[in-house]
Amino acid sequence: MCALPSGKRTGRPRSAAADEAILDATRAALAELGWGRLTLGDVAARAGVAKTTLYRRWPGKNELVVDAVAALFEEQLDVPDRGGLQADIQGVVLRFAELISRPETKTALMAVVAEATLDEALRRRIRAAIVDRQKRLVLIGRERAQARGELPPDDGSAPARDDLIFDVIAGAVVHRVMVSSEPVDQEWAERLARLLVCGLSGLA
Template sequence: MKPKQGARESVPDALSIEPTALPTSPARPRDGGGRPRDATRDEAILDAAIAILAETGYDRMTMDMVAIRAKAGKATVYRRWPSKGEMVVDAVARMKRSLVDLNLLADTGTLRGDLLALFRPQSVEQAEQKMRAMAGLAAMLAAQPALAEAGHDAIVAPWVAANRALIERARARGEVRAEAQIDTLANLIPSLAAYRALIQRRPFDQAFLVEIIDGVLLPALGMSAPDVAAP
């Protein structure tokens, strides 16, 4: 998700939507029964995993380092995640799920406004941590292509669902032409965001988002962009 150089202004983060509500998994029994799993421990471990991934990169990251950072027993960590790759996917998935809640999508009255409402600026430090975490995820997927589907579910699928919901709502209120290919176009922004972050290693900033919405998505939906340079 580079050393600090004093106070810096807030900038938009790649793939970023500020947390609205954090979905958490219900406590689940451990393998073989016993006390239910403590979801708060999972969160602490996955937060530590993101921090370690951003600091060290995927190759140097170890599950023992995560256990120490989370102040968790090694057995607790290994019982939950049998491999480092699976832990990284879950950590990034949690980071992404925390950024969007389909029950709390903004309704500004226009599709353009709704899409832009998904975007929130974050501090430079937060943006850099997430960019480094995404770089670590990219390295992991290159080394373990079998986890590619899980990686897609972690970083793209939540945004596709949010975009689809917003476009369908816009069609229901008459903004979008009836024959628009919603399923295909719902993938446009999330896929470009993932490519920009994972491949180009560049932030998906607000200016680029506006360019995609006004220059590609709205015309594809049969809509015209407003005569404005920025939201």
């Protein structure tokens, strides 16, 4: 028998349309059914695909839900250019809060974070699919502010600062929305942005 050419894949190629339909169906099912009643069979039926199509792409519900949330962030979360660093931060805070306030997003995040406390592989998937990808927003905002002259050029410590800034913003918004159940409005977002830019002295 002849060997397959190097780099060739066997089987059908993945369909981007099927992937999108599955992820859309997952978010819709989460909003309607919640985590406990969500099944891969229900998602497949809503997406109009065979169960085997879904199982070839995602081994289980945890992975599917993480990717459904990650796709939503990739599509809809960005750093609007508002002409200044503080205003840019305020804009992304409001957009992030709006996304995680959606029933399907809140349900998914709470569920996968709870599951991840006992599943190292799931924690790695969350970091790779959501956390690490969204850290690009901090990089975009920093580079934009440096181009405006609002921040100094890189001195080698930028990656560590970017991580800290991401943790502060994401942690504050997630806690506000999902733990405290308090609104993230214009005033709160402005105060958080001012804290990051000016420090505690800027809140007076």
